[in-house]
Amino acid sequence: xxxxxxxxxxxxxxxxxxxxxxxxxxxxxxxxxxxxxxxxxxxxxxxxxxxxxxxxxxxxxxxxxxxxxxxxxxxxxxxxxxxxxxxxxxxxxxxxxxxxxxxxxxxxxxxxxxxxxxxxxxxxxxxxxxxxxxxxxxxxxxxxxxxxxxxxxxxxxxxxxxxxxxxxxxx
Amino acid sequence: xxxxxxxxxxxxxxxxxxxxxxxxxxxxxxxxxxxxxxxxxxxxxxxxxxxxxxxxxxxxxxxxxxxxxxxxxxxxxxxxxxxxxxxxxxxxxxxxxxxxxxxxxxxxxxxxxxxxxxxxxxxxxxxxxxxxxxxxxxxxxxxxxxxxxxxxxxxxxxxxxxxxxxxxxxxxxxxxxxxxxxxxxxxxxxxxxxxxxxxxxxxxxxxxxxxxxxxxxxxxxxxxxxxxxxxxxxxxxxxxxxxxxxxxxxxxxxxxxxxxxxxxxxxxxxxxxxxxxxxxxxxxxxxxxxxxxxxxxxxxxxxxxxxxxxxxxxxxxxxxxxxxxxxxxxxxxxxxxxxxxxxxxxxxxxxxxxxxxxxxxxxxxxxxxxxxxxxxxxxxxxxxxxxxxxxxxxxxxxxxxxxxxxxxxxxxxxxxxxxxxxxxxxxxxxxxxxxxxxxxxxxxxxxxxxxxxxxx
Numbered sequence: 001x002x003x004x005x006x007x008x009x010x011x012x013x014x015x016x017x018x019x020x021x022x023x024x025x026x027x028x029x030x031x032x033x034x035x036x037x038x039x040x041x042x043x044x045x046x047x048x049x050x051x052x053x054x055x056x057x058x059x060x061x062x063x064x065x066x067x068x069x070x071x072x073x074x075x076x077x078x079x080x081x082x083x084x085x086x087x088x089x090x091x092x093x094x095x096x097x098x099x100x101x102x103x104x105x106x107x108x109x110x111x112x113x114x115x116x117x118x119x120x121x122x123x124x125x126x127x128x129x130x131x132x133x134x135x136x137x138x139x140x141x142x143x144x145x146x147x148x149x150x151x152x153x154x155x156x157x158x159x160x161x162x163x164x165x166x167x168x169x170x171x
Numbered sequence: 172x173x174x175x176x177x178x179x180x181x182x183x184x185x186x187x188x189x190x191x192x193x194x195x196x197x198x199x200x201x202x203x204x205x206x207x208x209x210x211x212x213x214x215x216x217x218x219x220x221x222x223x224x225x226x227x228x229x230x231x232x233x234x235x236x237x238x239x240x241x242x243x244x245x246x247x248x249x250x251x252x253x254x255x256x257x258x259x260x261x262x263x264x265x266x267x268x269x270x271x272x273x274x275x276x277x278x279x280x281x282x283x284x285x286x287x288x289x290x291x292x293x294x295x296x297x298x299x300x301x302x303x304x305x306x307x308x309x310x311x312x313x314x315x316x317x318x319x320x321x322x323x324x325x326x327x328x329x330x331x332x333x334x335x336x337x338x339x340x341x342x343x344x345x346x347x348x349x350x351x352x353x354x355x356x357x358x359x360x361x362x363x364x365x366x367x368x369x370x371x372x373x374x375x376x377x378x379x380x381x382x383x384x385x386x387x388x389x390x391x392x393x394x395x396x397x398x399x400x401x402x403x404x405x406x407x408x409x410x411x412x413x414x415x416x417x418x419x420x421x422x423x424x425x426x427x428x429x430x431x432x433x434x435x436x437x438x439x440x441x442x443x444x445x446x447x448x449x450x451x452x453x454x455x456x457x458x459x460x461x462x463x464x465x466x467x468x469x470x471x472x473x474x475x476x477x478x479x480x481x482x483x484x485x486x487x488x489x490x491x492x493x494x495x496x497x498x499x500x501x502x503x504x505x506x507x508x509x510x511x512x513x514x515x516x517x518x519x520x521x522x523x524x525x526x527x528x529x530x531x532x533x534x535x536x537x538x539x540x541x542x543x544x545x546x547x548x549x550x551x552x553x554x555x556x557x558x559x560x561x562x563x564x565x566x567x568x569x570x571x572x573x574x575x576x577x578x579x580x581x582x583x584x585x586x587x588x589x590x591x592x593x594x595x596x597x598x599x600x601x602x603x604x605x606x607x608x609x610x611x612x613x614x615x616x617x618x619x620x621x622x623x624x625x626x627x
Contacts, residue, residue, distance in 0.1 A: 013213070014216065017213045017214075017216050017217075018216060020467045021214075021216060021217035021220060021463055021465075022220070023465070023467050024217070024220075024463045024464075024465030024466055024467045025217070025220040025223070025224075025463065025464065025465045026465065027465045027466055027467070028224075028464045028465035028466075028610045028611050029610075030543065030545070030547075030548060030610060032469075032545065034469075036467075036469070038467070052177070055181060055184075062207070063207060063209065063210050063213065064210070064213060065467060066207050066210040067210040067211070067213045067214035067216075067217075067462075067475070068214060068217070068462070068463050068465070068466065068467045068475055069466075069467050069468050069473075070466070070468060070471050070473040070475075070501060070502070070509045070511075071468065071471075072192075072195070072200065072203075072204070073203050073204060073206075073207040073210070074188065074191055074192050074195070074199075074200060074203045075192045077188055077203075078185070078188035078189050078191075078192040081181075081184070081185045081188055082185070082189075085181070085182075085185060114469055114470060117468065117470060118470055120192050120193060121470075123193045123194075124192075124193065124195060125517075138469050138470055138542070139469050139470065141469075142469040
C-alpha cells in the first residue's frame with residue numbers, strides 16, 4: 001500500500017468520524033429521521049473500491065462509529081464486515097453506483113446493520129429484553145432517510161477530498 | 172485462486188467475528204476494546220458540535236441550578252414521607268419496641284432474598300433484628316457490615332431456609348393454630364405477582380384460612396420483637412396437582428421494598444426519623460463531560476462520557492443534573508464510558524410516585540424503559556406493579572416520579588418526571604415526561620458514593 005492510499009484511508013477515517021459526529025449531533029433533537037451518514041459514506045466508497053480494500057474500509061468505519069456508539073467494537077466490526085460482504089456480493093450482480101441500486105442498497109443494508117445490532121444486544125444481554133418492544137421499527141426511518149441521502153448525495157460522498165486513491169473503478 | 176483464498180479467509184474471519192460478538196470471551200473483548208482505543212481520540216473531532224449547542228445548554232443548566240434548592244427540599248419531603256409510610260402504625264405493634272428507619276441499597280448479586288440495608292449509625296441494630304414494612308413482617312438482619320457502619324444484610328422471609336413461627340386466630344378447641352413460614356412455593360416462584368409463602372408444620376390441619384401473624388413465643392427476645400406483625404392470608408395452593416398451604420404475600424418482595432423499618436429494643440431506637448443517606452451530598456457526585464451530545468445508534472439513547480475507570484465509578488451508577496435523574500452508566504472503560512439516558516430501551520430503576528395531596532408516595536417497583544416516544548421527549552416505561560384504585564383512581568392521577576431506594580448505585584430522591592397513573596391496571600405502560608431533557612447536556616453528574624463490597 002503506497003503513501004497516497006494510506007493517506008486516503010486516514011482521510012476516510014476522518015470523514016467517517018465527522019459523518020457520525022454530525023449524525024449524532026442531528027439526532028440530539030430527537031428526530032427519528034437522521035440518516036446513517038457514516039454507513040452511506042462507506043457504501044459510496046465501497047461501490048468503487050478494490051475488493052481487497054473492503055476489509056480495511058470495514059475496520060475504519062468501525063473505528064469511526066465506535067467513537068460515539070454504545071455497541072461493543074467487535075459487534076460493530078462484525079456488522080460492518082457483513083455489510084462489506086453483502087455489498088461486494090451485490091455489486092457483482094448490479095451496478096451499485098447507479099441511483100436506483102445505491103438507494104435500494106442503502107435502505108436494505110442500514111436495516112440489516114441495525115437488525116444485527118439489535119440481535120447481538122438481545123443475545124449478549126437477555127435481561128435487556130429489548131426485542132419485544134419493537135425497537136427495530138425505529139430503524140425504518142433511519143433506513144429510509146439513508147436511502148434518500150444515498151440517492152441524492154452518493155456521488156458527492158465518493159468524491160470527498162482525499163478519497164480518490166481508494167476509487168479503482170470510475171464512478 | 173488468490174482471490175478465492177482471500178475470500179475464504181475473509182469468510183472464516185467473518186464467522187469468527189459473529190461467534191465472538193454473540194458469545195463474548197472476556198479476554199478477546201478486552202484486547203479488541205484496547206485495539207479500538209484510538210476511537211476515543213477520534214471522538215474529540217466532534218468538539219465543534221459542543222460549541223454550537225453552548226447557548227441552549229447554558230440556559231438549561233441555569234434553570235436546573237435555580238430549581239435545585241426547592242427540588243432538594245421536595246425530595247427530602249418525599250423520602251421522609253416514604254420512610255414514615257414504612258413504619259408500623261398499629262399502636263399494639265409499637266409497644267415494647269422501637270422502629271428504626273432503613274432503606275434498601277441493593278440486593279446481593281447472586282441471592283435476591285438478601286438485601287443490603289442502610290440505617291442511622293447510632294441505632295442499636297443487631298444481627299437477628301426483625302425487618303418490617305409497615306405492619307408486615309419482611310425478614311431479619313443476618314449480619315452487620317463491619318467495614319461500613321450503618322449497613323447490614325437482611326434475609327427476606329422468601330429465602331429457602333428462612334423460618335419464622337406464626338399463629339392464626341383461635342381454633343375450635345380454643346387454642347392458637349401454629350405454623351412455620353419461610354420460603355416460597357416453587358410453582359409460583361417465577362411469577363412474583365403470584366408469590367405464595369410456604370407454610371409448614373400446622374399444629375391443626377383443619378385450619379386452612381385466616382390471617383397469619385408472627386408468634387415467636389419460644390424465640391429469643393430479639394426475635395419476639397416481631398410478634399404480631401402480619402405475614403399474610405392462608406389459602407390452599409395447587410402445586411403440580413398437590414394441595415399445599417400457602418400465604419398470599421402482602422408485599423412485592425422483588426421490587427416493592429424501598430424503605431423498611433428495623434425493630435430494636437425501645438431504649439436502642441433513634442430519636443426521630445432520619446434519612447440514612449442524603450442523595451445531594453456534593454462529595455457523592457463526580458462531574459463528567461459528554462463527548463458528543465448525540466447518539467449515532469438508531470436503537471439506543473446513549474452518550475459517550477469522558478470518564479475513565481480511574482474515577483472508580485461503577486456500571487449502573489446514577490446520572491443526574493441538579494436533582495434530576497437522567498440515566499445510568501452503561502459501561503466504564505479505560506478511556507471513556509457510556510451513559511444510558513432514560514430513553515434507552517431496557518434501562519431500569521425503582522421509582523416512587525407522589526400524588527399531589529397524598530402524604531405517602533406509592534412504590535412503583537421497577538420501571539423498564541421502552542424507549543423514547545418520537546420527538547415529543549416523552550419516554551415510555553413498563554411497570555408491573557398494581558396500583559390500587561383508591562390511591563390513583565380509575566380516571567388516573569398526575570404523579571411526580573422519584574427514584575426509590577433499592578439499589579446501591581441509585582440514590583433515592585432524584586426527580587424523574589411526571590406521568591399519569593391509572594389505578595387497578597396490571598403490567599401497564601407509563602408515559603413519562605422527563606423533568607429534564609438531557610439529550611443536549613454537555614456535562615452530567617455521576618453517583619459514586621456507593622463503593623461498597625458485598626457483605627458476607
